[in-house]
Amino acid sequence: MSPSPWLQSFHTVANPRRTLVCFPHAGAGAAVYRDWHRHLDPRDELVAVRLPGRESRIAEPSLTAVADAVPGIMEALAPRLDRPLLLFGHSLGASLAHATARALVERGAPPRLLAVSGRRAPHLPLRRTHSRTLDEAAFRNRIVALGGTPPEVLACADLMELMLPMLRADFIMSDEVDEPVPTPLPIPMLGFAGTDDAEVSVAEVAAWEAFAGAGFALHRLPGGHFFPHQHCREIVHTIMKDDSHGSRRAITIQ
Template sequence: MRLVCFPHAGGAASAFLPLSRALGGHLDVLAVQYPGRQDRRREEPYHSIAAHADALSEVMEPLTEGPYALFGHSMGAVLAHETARRLVTAGRPEPRRVFLSGRGAPSPLPGAHDRLGSDTEILAAVGALGGTGRAVLDDPELLAMVMPALRADYGALGTYHWGGGSPLSCPLTVLVGDADPVVGVAEAAAWRGHTTGGFDLRVLSGGHFYLDDRTDDVRDIITTSLLVAGSPA
């Protein structure tokens, strides 16, 4: 079974390298490389969630010919959910399961933590979240390289809102750190309303980037959900 992973705002496909290694031998792990970073850094990043999800769903269509699942962290959770909805609308098979990490359920208004109007606010938000991106903030050359993507990603999140629509019918697994400064457990639990299928909420110790320290636990949650608990490849 394929597991397609969607990175956080400002993040790149390499963010999922540890998880990919942990899942080796269990799943075929693919990670989305958004434009505007790493090997796609010369490409213009998307400035809206809708445009980004439209492009992702088009690229994803051939991958739906076999069993697949989606995993999105933070902004990636929004994109994984919106991409799944577009695939269903296009008549493609639903994912076996969607894993939504480090993000509260979508709401009619953009979240307060997404409405950042300046580079200073963006950098303060990224610094407060911690994670592997912390080292980038201390390197002026690296920072200059990632700022266009960060501006675009936070700009997209700052204008995103939930416009309604039918829930998915595939099961959702929602993961959140118990010390996440921007996503509370209640906000994460609200994803329950976005599926008519099964729902599983997992609260792990750690902050917004709990995944950096709990990779093995996340691996076990994924493999149990997909390969053991009634979701055979």
């Protein structure tokens, strides 16, 4: 299997029975999932998506629309369509995973499961000023307020100058996701929400139920917007275990 710049594998599995495909949040690359394979069964594979403009693709122009990323991701996944795929995405990654799941369904190769994390459902309105309209100072303040960027990176002017165009593109991509009328997918879905996430509420994650045509379950985990970093083992185990379940229950937020 020829390597694709769109996918990164951090371990080798001979003839994997399943592949977990992980989509990173805004500003991140595939390396954010570097250690997650340690929580998998040795018979399962993990690959992480790498968008243009970061890591080994730093010289490529960043994308500003989810739809522009889907063809490259689909081409990279094509050699793996002979096995069950499970998709997980956090924040912006959830929207990328959802769009990829829809493309796979349309291709006649639906993933076994879609898991979304720390992301408002696509039919809900944006609760903040669109990133495209912010000046540089306001955009920097947004990055700082969100957290997730190491202080040493924020303090390095040269590094921030290099990263800001990519970050701006990712935030624009995230802010412009909009699907006013939900079209349910014929696959099971899981939602993961941080109970202390000031960026995305538990209810906004629960609203993904409208897009689940084969069952939905919500899992609340302690932490802020980047809670998956502290709960990767639990998330991976939940996804892979849920794949073996025939049904799941929707959880209603009171």
